[in-house]
Amino acid sequence: MRNLWGPSDVADxxxxxxxxxxxxRSRGAGPPGRRVGxxxxxxxxxxETWFDQQPAEVN
Known part of the structure; x- marks a missing residue:
């Protein structure tokens, strides 16, 4: 099993x-996460699943 990521890991x-x-997160968007303590x-x-589901737009 892979280790869980913290916010800095996700941001990287x-x-x-x-x-x-x-x-x-405050707007209810972004990848799903949860509190552990x-x-x-x-x-x-x-x-990775959340990222793959985002529209492939290039502006």
Missing amino acids: YLGIPVQTLYQW KHLRFKPDDV
């Missing part, structure tokens, strides 16, 4: 600032 994977990840954690497979 997506190439975004950690603050953007928190903004997405006071820590926010993400399953890598869930993050």
Whole structure:
């Protein structure tokens, strides 16, 4: 089993600032995550699935 990712791991994977990840969560968007105690954690497979489901737009 792969280790869970923290916010900085997800931000690094997506190439975004950690603050953007928190903004997405406050709006109910972004990859699914959950609290483990006071820590926010993400399953890598869930993050990758969420990413693959995003529209492939290039502006």
